[in-house]
Amino acid sequence: MSILRVENASVYYEDFQALYDINLSVEEGEIFACIGANGAGKSTLLKTISGLLTPRRGRILFDGQPIDHMPAHERVVRGIATVPEGRRVFTSLSVHENLLVGAYRNRKGPWRTDTVYELFPLLAPLAKRQASALSGGEQQALAIGRALMANPRLILMDEVSLGLAPVVIKRIYDAFPILLANGCTILVVEQDVQHVLTVASHVACFLEGRIALQGIPSELTNDQITAAYFGV
Ligand code: ATP
Numbered sequence: 302m303s304i305l306r307v308e309n310a311s312v313y314y315e316d317f318q319a320l321y322d323i324n325l326s327v328e329e330g331e332i333f334a335c336i337g338a339n340g341a342g343k344s345t346l347l348k349t350i351s352g353l354l355t356p357r358r359g360r361i362l363f364d365g366q367p368i369d370h371m372p373a374h375e376r377v378v379r380g381i382a383t384v385p386e387g388r389r390v391f392t393s394l395s396v397h398e399n400l401l402v403g404a405y406r407n408r409k410g411p412w413r414t415d416t417v418y419e420l421f422p423l424l425a426p427l428a429k430r431q432a433s434a435l436s437g438g439e440q441q442a443l444a445i446g447r448a449l450m451a452n453p454r455l456i457l458m459d460e461v462s463l464g465l466a467p468v469v470i471k472r473i474y475d476a477f478p479i480l481l482a483n484g485c486t487i488l489v490v491e492q493d494v495q496h497v498l499t500v501a502s503h504v505a506c507f508l509e510g511r512i513a514l515q516g517i518p519s520e521l522t523n524d525q526i527t528a529a530y531f532g533v
Contacts, residue, residue, distance in 0.1 A: 307325045308361075309359035321510045323342075328502075331502040331503060332503075333488045334491055334500075334501035335505050350457060364379075377406045380451075381455045397414065399443055410484070412449040414450070417449055420446065420449070421476065437465055454485065455487075458487065504517075506529040508530070
């Protein structure tokens with residue numbers, strides 16, 4: 302059974318329709334990538350899955366159960382955690398305190414502060430540092446670590462490599478197999494298409510609120526992906 306199913310979901314910001322009849326299934330243990338140009342609707346999809354937005358039509362199933370009217374905090378308890386666009390770490394708190402905040406819905410699982418520091422060794426010496434003093438890459442590692450502290454079964458990552466140096470992006474992506482090995486499924490929104498396609502088991506390309514193309518990356522050609530991305 303799919304861990305997440307989105308069925309015919311249409312999502313609005315008041316009168317503006319941002320998503321049209323979205324259908325997708327995320328299988329347990331996979332990396333599902335959402336790509337597409339600015340404004341295509343990728344962040345809106347993540348917000349709908351995490352519970353910040355409610356679909357006006359259609360539904361969201363997690364483990365086969367409809368969750369579209371469940372509040373966001375209850376979805377965290379069920380095992381859906383988010384790494385938001387722009388990291389959004391708590392800048393007035395230390396690195397360690399940021400991690401502890403992530404554990405407030407204490408689900409059982411492999412992720413604790415020590416295992417997060419093992420995953421991202423760069424964070425360990427910064428434990429007492431205020432999060433505002435971190436670089437973009439350190440903040441992204443912290444945002445992922447904070448989400449992991451909820452011991453999610455599904456982690457939603459928005460714009461995971463935006464504005465980061467290649468060496469930092471590599472460090473983030475190197476963590477993905479460890480997340481999978483610890484029972485976490487990954488749904489990632491990414492602008493760095495080439496990079497994400499090398500790790501994703503499924504890709505959905507968004508165009509103006511619709512999925513223009515989806516499938517297994519190795520079965521899609523560059524031309525197909527480019528056409529779906531730019532709508533040509
Ligand atoms: P980006 O890379 O810019 O984050 P995206 O694919 O994630 O792009 P969304 O942020 O989901 O796109 O935006 C989809 C559409 O919804 C865009 O046309 C955007 O202008 C609009 N939109 C996003 N947030 C709001 C909002 N709070 N109110 C009204 N419209 C919004």
